[in-house]
Amino acid sequence: MNKIKKITALIIFGFLGLQYTFIAQAQESQKDNTKIQTNNNSKNKTTMNKAIKFEFQALPYSYDALEPYIDKLTVEIHYSKHYKAYYNNFLIAIKDTEMESMNIKEIFRNISKYPMAARNNSGGYFNHTFYWESMKAKGGGLPTGKLSKAIIKTFNSFDEFKKQFSDAGKTRFGSGWAWLSLDDKGNLFVCSTPNQDNPLMDIAEKKGNPLLTMDVWEHAYYLKYQNKRADYIDAFWNVVNWDEVAKRYENALKSLSTK
Amino acid sequence: MKFELPKLPYDLNQLEPVITAKTFEFHYGKHHQAYVNNLNNLVPGTKFENATLETIIKESDGGIFNNAAQIWNHTFYFMSFAPNAGGEPKGKLAELITRDFGSFAEFKDKFAKAATTLFGSGWAWLVINKEGKLEITQESNAGCPLKHGLKPLLTIDVWEHAYYIDYQNRRPDYIAAFWNIVDWKVIEERL
Numbered sequence: 001m002n003k004i005k006k007i008t009a010l011i012i013f014g015f016l017g018l019q020y021t022f023i024a025q026a027q028e029s030q031k032d033n034t035k036i037q038t039n040n041n042s043k044n045k046t047t048m049n050k051a052i053k054f055e056f057q058a059l060p061y062s063y064d065a066l067e068p069y070i071d072k073l074t075v076e077i078h079y080s081k082h083y084k085a086y087y088n089n090f091l092i093a094i095k096d097t098e099m100e101s102m103n104i105k106e107i108f109r110n111i112s113k114y115p116m117a118a119r120n121n122s123g124g125y126f127n128h129t130f131y132w133e134s135m136k137a138k139g140g141g142l143p144t145g146k147l148s149k150a151i152i153k154t155f156n157s158f159d160e161f162k163k164q165f166s167d168a169g170k171t172r173f174g175s176g177w178a179w180l181s182l183d184d185k186g187n188l189f190v191c192s193t194p195n196q197d198n199p200l201m202d203i204a205e206k207k208g209n210p211l212l213t214m215d216v217w218e219h220a221y222y223l224k225y226q227n228k229r230a231d232y233i234d235a236f237w238n239v240v241n242w243d244e245v246a247k248r249y250e251n252a253l254k255s256l257s258t259k
Numbered sequence: 260m261k262f263e264l265p266k267l268p269y270d271l272n273q274l275e276p277v278i279t280a281k282t283f284e285f286h287y288g289k290h291h292q293a294y295v296n297n298l299n300n301l302v303p304g305t306k307f308e309n310a311t312l313e314t315i316i317k318e319s320d321g322g323i324f325n326n327a328a329q330i331w332n333h334t335f336y337f338m339s340f341a342p343n344a345g346g347e348p349k350g351k352l353a354e355l356i357t358r359d360f361g362s363f364a365e366f367k368d369k370f371a372k373a374a375t376t377l378f379g380s381g382w383a384w385l386v387i388n389k390e391g392k393l394e395i396t397q398e399s400n401a402g403c404p405l406k407h408g409l410k411p412l413l414t415i416d417v418w419e420h421a422y423y424i425d426y427q428n429r430r431p432d433y434i435a436a437f438w439n440i441v442d443w444k445v446i447e448e449r450l
Contacts (some may be wrong), residue, residue, distance in 0.1 A: 081428040120378050173325055174380035174400035175419070195379040216378070218419035219428065227289040227420065 021202040046140035056087045057129045069235035071224045086124030093117040123196030136241040147246040154188040168192040169233045175217040181208030182252040212245045223255035273342040284425045291333040298326040328356040328401040341442035350444040359393040368398040374415045374434045412449050
C-alpha cells in the first residue's frame, strides 16, 4: 500500500517536475529573445515571417535610482539618447533582411555574415538592455546560493572575481564592455569585448552566455567620473543586481542541460 | 629620453565655446598627461628607450604603441587650433583640396562624415597618401596615419572624452563647431 502511494507520489511529482521544466524552458526561450515576444496573433501570412518584435526595454528603475554611484543625468542621456539610438539603428539595420525573423541570439550566432551596422547596433541594443537589468537601486553586496559557490570555485574568492572583472573593464582600451559569462562546458569566465561586441557573437574571442556586464564606453561614466574610469568601476559594485545575475546563471545552466 | 606634455599656444579657455576650459582640463591635463606618464613608465628597458615618438609609433604595438600614438595624436590635434580661427584654407592647400575633393564644402562634408561614422573611439584624418593625393581616413582607438606611411595634415578626436562634457551624445554638433577653431595656417605649414 505504502509502495503504491510512493510510486503515485513519484509519478505526480515527476509530472509536475516536467511541467515545471517545460514552463521554465518556455520562459528561458522568451528570455533568449531579450524580452522579444513572438507575435502569434499576426493575421496574414506575409507578416508571419516577421514575427519577432524587438522592444525598447523600459528602464527597470528611475533615472536617479543608481545615485550616487551612477548619476541621474548620465542614466538619462545614456538610456534616452544612446540606447534609443542603438535601438532605432538596429531596427533600420535589420529591416527587410532575414534578421527580422530571427531572435537576437540567432543574429549573434551569425553576426559575421552581416554588415557592420547590424553588428554594432544589435550589440548596442542587446548590451545596453542587459546592462540596465544588471543593476538596481540598493544593489551590490554579495551573490548568494549556487552562483556564489560557482564564483568561489572558479576564481577562488569573490574578491578575486571582482578584481578580474574590474581589470577587464579597466584595461579595455577605447570603448567596450566587461563580462562575466558561462561557457558551453558550464564554466564561468571573465572577458572584455570592444565597441558593441559581446560573448554571444560568433566573432567573439571567447564565447558564452553572458551573466553580468559593465559598460566602459566613456559615455557610461564621463559626466561624473571623467578620466577616472577606475572610480566608476569601483562604484559599479554598489549597484549590481545579484538576484538578476543569479537568475541568469540558473537559466544558462538549464539551457546547457537541455542541449 | 623623457617624453613631455607639450605647451599649448593658447589659454585653456580661449577656444570656448567650441571646446570649454573644463574639457581641456581633463583632455589635455589628464588624458594627454596620462599617455605621457604611461609611455615614460613603459619604455625603460625596451629597445625604445632612446627612440623618437615617430619611431616608436612605426615599430611598436600593444600598450607602448597605444600610449605613444595617443601622445602624438593629441599633440597634433591640440596644435591644430587657435582662437578666432576657422574660415577657409588658402594657397597651395586650398588648391589641393579643390583638386582632390571638388570643393572645400565637399571636403568638409566628407571629413565630417568620417568623424561622425567612426564607431567607438578614434580619429578622423586628412592625410596625403603615397600617391601625393589628399585623402580622408578613419582610425580606431590610438590608430595613427604615420603607422601606414601617410602624411597627416588635420585630425579630429572623436573619443567621447573629446566632447562629452560639452556636447554629450551630440557628436555631430561637436564636429560642426570644430571648424571654427581650425587654424588653417598651421595645417598648410604641414604640407
